[in-house]
Amino acid sequence: MIGFHYARAGTVADAVRQMAASPGAKFVAGGTNLVDLMKMDIERPSKLIDVSNLPLDSVEEIAGGGLRIGALVRNTDLAYHPVIERRYPVLASALLAGASQQLRNMASVGGNLLQRTRCAYFYDIATPCNKRNPGSGCSAIAGLNRMNAILGTSDACIAVNPSDMCVALMVLEATVRVTSPRGDRVIALSDFHRLPGDTPQRDTNLEVDELVTSVELPVHGFAANYTYLKIRDRLSYAFALVSVAVGLELEGGTIKQARFALGGVAHRPWRNMEAEAALRGRMPNEASFAQAADLVLHEAKGFGHNSFKIDLARRAIVRALSQAARGTPQSQSNKKIA
Numbered sequence: 001m002i003g004f005h006y007a008r009a010g011t012v013a014d015a016v017r018q019m020a021a022s023p024g025a026k027f028v029a030g031g032t033n034l035v036d037l038m039k040m041d042i043e044r045p046s047k048l049i050d051v052s053n054l055p056l057d058s059v060e061e062i063a064g065g066g067l068r069i070g071a072l073v074r075n076t077d078l079a080y081h082p083v084i085e086r087r088y089p090v091l092a093s094a095l096l097a098g099a100s101q102q103l104r105n106m107a108s109v110g111g112n113l114l115q116r117t118r119c120a121y122f123y124d125i126a127t128p129c130n131k132r133n134p135g136s137g138c139s140a141i142a143g144l145n146r147m148n149a150i151l152g153t154s155d156a157c158i159a160v161n162p163s164d165m166c167v168a169l170m171v172l173e174a175t176v177r178v179t180s181p182r183g184d185r186v187i188a189l190s191d192f193h194r195l196p197g198d199t200p201q202r203d204t205n206l207e208v209d210e211l212v213t214s215v216e217l218p219v220h221g222f223a224a225n226y227t228y229l230k231i232r233d234r235l236s237y238a239f240a241l242v243s244v245a246v247g248l249e250l251e252g253g254t255i256k257q258a259r260f261a262l263g264g265v266a267h268r269p270w271r272n273m274e275a276e277a278a279l280r281g282r283m284p285n286e287a288s289f290a291q292a293a294d295l296v297l298h299e300a301k302g303f304g305h306n307s308f309k310i311d312l313a314r315r316a317i318v319r320a321l322s323q324a325a326r327g328t329p330q331s332q333s334n335k336k337i338a
């Protein structure tokens with residue numbers, strides 16, 4: 001691991017002030033991703049600014065009936081928070097589908113938003129990777145790309161976003177609050193993560209001196225008809241080949257509102273508004289769900305080893321929508337697919 005300076009921030013204002021004065025610095029909280037990247041010589045921050053003691057670890061009601069989740073709330077605490085379990089169960093389920101208990105105990109909401117891809121070539125510093133070294137090339141395109149993207153790719157990068165939490169937050173239409181020396185701003189989660197384009201080194205639209213302070217959820221959380229389905233090589237402790245978060249609102253035997261997002265298939269959680277619109281007013285049956293899946297995947301592209309993901313994603317979308325429509329969400333304790 002490289003040498004670096006370390007400082008603990010006393011307040012939010014102190015944290016952003018230190019970051020502005022320290023080019024090349026990084027914020028650290030749980031460190032479950034950043035420290036690994038430093039050990040592997042992928043991240044080389046000149047300074048770590050520890051924000052773990054800042055007062056950003058609460059979950060509280062906000063005006064209008066929504067919920068504010070502090071950036072330092074641990075994933076385990078959020079998954080088992082009674083309001084999350086009752087009103088936003090798709091988020092609780094997605095959190096429990098991710099990582100191990102020990103990692104969830106340390107990982108923070110803000111860190112989960114910012115975790116970097118698990119593409120094997122990104123982690124192998126002996127190979128070209130545009131995300132790690134812009135302009136060097138993408139080894140995954142012609143390499144062993146089984147875990148890589150089938151949607152939203154570019155000639156520069158086919159890495160995927162690894163988060164489970166963010167897929168559920170996309171369905172919930174969450175917003176992210178950030179702060180910097182220039183003040184505060186709010187970013188819709190749909191605008192937070194980037195597609196790779198020609199700048200795959202940038203995972204998000206967060207500026208280098210901005211600190212995530214909270215995530216906000218609207219009042220509506222799809223508490224009755226939801227699911228988080230995660231397809232992976234092992235039943236636990238593995239990143240998604242394909243995951244699907246779903247929230248449905250049913251009325252009179254038809255679909256009044258549908259939201260669903262995919263993980264494991266793109267550089268950001270993937271949501272298709274056209275496919276959701278096609279479900280409104282339809283019967284919640286396999287034919288409707290298959291049509292929606294086709295709309296999502298009509299531009300999907302495989303790269304050899306990961307081409308199987310296209311059919312896998314189609315079947316996962318139909319299965320997840322069916323689970324949500326029946327009101328029988330996927331269990332994260334008994335991981336056998338329902």
